[in-house]
Amino acid sequence: MNQSTSTDTNIDTFNKLVNMSYAETLESTMNASTNTQAFDTYPDTDGGHYYYEDIDKLRTSWTEEPHFLPQTITYSVVFLLGVTGNGVVIFSVLASRSTRFATFTFMVSLAVADILFLLVVIPHELLR
Numbered sequence: 001m002n003q004s005t006s007t008d009t010n011i012d013t014f015n016k017l018v019n020m021s022y023a024e025t026l027e028s029t030m031n032a033s034t035n036t037q038a039f040d041t042y043p044d045t046d047g048g049h050y051y052y053e054d055i056d057k058l059r060t061s062w063t064e065e066p067h068f069l070p071q072t073i074t075y076s077v078v079f080l081l082g083v084t085g086n087g088v089v090i091f092s093v094l095a096s097r098s099t100r101f102a103t104f105t106f107m108v109s110l111a112v113a114d115i116l117f118l119l120v121v122i123p124h125e126l127l128r
Helices: 003-019 022-032 037-041 055-059 068-095 102-127
Strands: none
Touching: 068 102
8 A cells, every 4th residue: 555545545534534423433432342341431532532522622723712802811810910019029129228138039930930831831832
């Protein structure tokens, strides 16, 4: 079997699965499989393939989800306030010689850790 025929077969199989309903897909994969133990444990899986009921929902962009805009605005406000507030703490402690004690050094350390947390977690949560 050459590469072209193999690719065409995979595309035909994919198109057939996309056009089948969830029940038909699950039934056909269960009939084709000799190992039904995987179906008892995970009814939506077959050999690493996941069958989704509403294939049209998978085709829509994640930016069209109803929670996208409120979530983006909330995370943006938290990000901006967190970076700004911690930046002010760092600047105010480092700008004054009278605040260079262990307590203030600890505050700067916490502010830097908080900024790093914001830089790593907020973008990750927003794209999740």
